[in-house]
Amino acid sequence: MSVAYKAVLWNRQKFIYDAILLSLVVLYIVLFINVTQWFDSNIDIRGVRIRAFGSAAFILLHVILSIGPLTRLSPKFYPLLYNRRHMGVTMFFLALQHTRLGLQWYHDFGNLEPLVSLFLSNTNYLTFIRFPFQVLGFVPLVILFLMAATSHDFWLANLTAPVWKGLHMSVYLAYALLTGHVLLGALQTNKHPVLTLAVGVGLVWIVGVHLAAGIREFGRDNQDLVTGNEEFVDAGSIAEIPEKRAKIVTLGGERVAIFKYDGKISAVSNVCQHQNGPLGEGKIVDGCITCPWHGYQYLPENGASPPPFTEKIPTFDIKLEGDRILVKTIPNLPGTSVSPAVIAMEEQR
Amino acid sequence: MSTNSQGRNTDEFYIGYGKVPTGIKRFLLILIPVLALVILILGAVFPLIHDQFNSGKVNKAQEFEGLLLGQPVPHLLVPR
Numbered sequence: 001m002s003v004a005y006k007a008v009l010w011n012r013q014k015f016i017y018d019a020i021l022l023s024l025v026v027l028y029i030v031l032f033i034n035v036t037q038w039f040d041s042n043i044d045i046r047g048v049r050i051r052a053f054g055s056a057a058f059i060l061l062h063v064i065l066s067i068g069p070l071t072r073l074s075p076k077f078y079p080l081l082y083n084r085r086h087m088g089v090t091m092f093f094l095a096l097q098h099t100r101l102g103l104q105w106y107h108d109f110g111n112l113e114p115l116v117s118l119f120l121s122n123t124n125y126l127t128f129i130r131f132p133f134q135v136l137g138f139v140p141l142v143i144l145f146l147m148a149a150t151s152h153d154f155w156l157a158n159l160t161a162p163v164w165k166g167l168h169m170s171v172y173l174a175y176a177l178l179t180g181h182v183l184l185g186a187l188q189t190n191k192h193p194v195l196t197l198a199v200g201v202g203l204v205w206i207v208g209v210h211l212a213a214g215i216r217e218f219g220r221d222n223q224d225l226v227t228g229n230e231e232f233v234d235a236g237s238i239a240e241i242p243e244k245r246a247k248i249v250t251l252g253g254e255r256v257a258i259f260k261y262d263g264k265i266s267a268v269s270n271v272c273q274h275q276n277g278p279l280g281e282g283k284i285v286d287g288c289i290t291c292p293w294h295g296y297q298y299l300p301e302n303g304a305s306p307p308p309f310t311e312k313i314p315t316f317d318i319k320l321e322g323d324r325i326l327v328k329t330i331p332n333l334p335g336t337s338v339s340p341a342v343i344a345m346e347e348q349r
Numbered sequence: 350m351s352t353n354s355q356g357r358n359t360d361e362f363y364i365g366y367g368k369v370p371t372g373i374k375r376f377l378l379i380l381i382p383v384l385a386l387v388i389l390i391l392g393a394v395f396p397l398i399h400d401q402f403n404s405g406k407v408n409k410a411q412e413f414e415g416l417l418l419g420q421p422v423p424h425l426l427v428p429r
Contacts, residue, residue: 013365020381024388031392039397048396055395059388075363076376082365110423121424194398283362295364 005154017083021090028056050101057094058182062202064088065175069213075281078292085151088171092141092148099141102134133184140174140181147171156275165276179203225327226252232319232326238265238343239323246289248280251329256316258325259284259300264340266300267316267327274311302337320344 008014032052036043064087070077107117122132147168149155156164179199186195225233233251241247241260248270249256255270257280268289270280277293284290288297288306298305303313312335317328320341332338361370369377415427 011366013369024385027385028388028392031389032396035393036396036399051396051399055391059391063384075361076373078363079365079369079373079377082363192398195395198395198398285362285364285367290362290364292362292364295366 005152007152013079014083014086017079018086021087025056025060025090025094028059029053032056046101046105050098050105053094053101054098054182057091057098058178058202060087060091060094061171061175061178062206064091065171065206066209069209072213072216073209075292081293088144089148089151092144095141095144099137102137106134129184129187131180131184133181133188136177136181136184140177143170143174153274161273161276175206220248221250221253221255224250224253226329230329232317232328235267235325235327237323238320238325241265244284246280246282248278249327251316251327254331255280256327256331257282257289258318258327259289260343261287261300263343264300265318265320265325265343266338266340267318268298268300268303269314269316269331269334271313272296273313279313301340302335304335 029052032055033045033048036048036051037045064084067077067080067084071081103114103118107114107121110117110121112120118134118138119132122130122134124130124132147170150159150164150167159167179202182199183196186199225235235249235256235258236247238260241258244259244261246257246259249258255278256267257270257278258265258267261284268279270278272279272291272293274291274294274296277291277296279289279291279298282290282292284300285297287299289300290297296305296311297309298311298313301315303315305311314331314334315336315338316331317338318341319326320343325341361372363370363373413425413427415425417423417425
């Protein structure tokens with residue numbers, strides 16, 4: 001969290017994250033180029049670089065797309081999510097380098113501008129195998145550029161979270177087009193089936209991990225506590241919520257996080273104002289609900305970020321009957337103060 | 350160790366600007382070498398399963414026969 005915008009809010013974890021990320025990328029590219037040259041020392045290094053950067057970008061995209069669903073399946077993966085945008089920007093630059101080298105190699109020797117040549121040199125748009133696969137790579141590059149350019153919180157705040165999120169969800173369109181780009185490219189220029197198979201394995205992994213996470217989330221949302229016009233619903237017992245943690249319930253299709261802390265119970269929207277992170281998977285740190293994604297904080301009593309921050313989330317009225325927690329089904333406006341329900345001494349034992 | 354209703358450890362909470370909890374650190378110390386190993390394997394295997402640029406070698410004259418076309422860009426159509 002920050003009041004003023006900074007290019008990067010560096011901390012120790014981000015330095016370590018970026019150092020490991022860049023080391024692995026460099027390791028892959030150096031290895032790819034050297035292994036290729038080891039088998040054929042006469043090969044033109046420029047062509048090898050195209051493949052090295054392109055495949056590095058595509059592998060990194062698989063990692064990036066896996067992180068979200070993996071965190072849904074296990075919170076142990078949250079460290080990968082913390083600085084994912086640096087991974088995305090790194091991936092864009094790898095893809096850009098792949099495109100630059102490809103344009104130089106395949107389109108820089110004709111009488112057309114390389115970019116014009118990219119779109120005109122192959123016009124077999126109505127065929128499958130000979131489809132102009134390079135165009136399928138160029139469109140995702142534009143998407144990745146928009147994502148990299150708007151990855152900073154400045155754009156998140158100014159575009160608003162729904163627009164920003166929608167724009168960044170287009171990474172899935174980019175992935176679909178890139179899969180076509182790689183598959184058709186491999187089919188057109190490569191006779192070895194393992195490369196095509198590897199792309200297929202990657203696709204199955206991405207679809208599989210998203211399905212697994214989706215089924216889990218669907219199961220949670222399907223247990224909606226609101227069945228009629230009741231004002232309050234029973235959201236469970238006090239005992240099932242660990243101290244400084246939350247239980248997530250679904251009320252009328254919206255997720256609500258019910259926190260237990262310091263002998264009190266409060267309920268807020270589960271959706272962080274920053275990037276829609278799951279607040280209910282967060283923890284009370286220094287008296288504030290802390291989002292597990294990027295550490296945005298809110299006071300449990302009013303859903304407002306502590307001053308000077310300005311983010312606000314909806315709160316819910318709450319009351320206790322014995323050890324049962326009753327939550328009002330209609331949320332209060334974001335930032336509305338609600339007195340926490342105080343847990344009786346016998347329930348705290 | 351405290352767990353929630355889903356059986357998850359609730360003592361440990363990772364947030365990037367804080368200290369990494371022991372359990373998560375232990376997990377990362379396994380995950381990162383595994384990722385590095387996967388990268389090593391992919392970096393070594395992918396070049397081998399690519400067809401090499403047999404016709405793309407420089408400084409080696411080669412002969413081609415085909416149909417020379419002027420549109421959309423000048424190119425020689427070589428039957429494969």
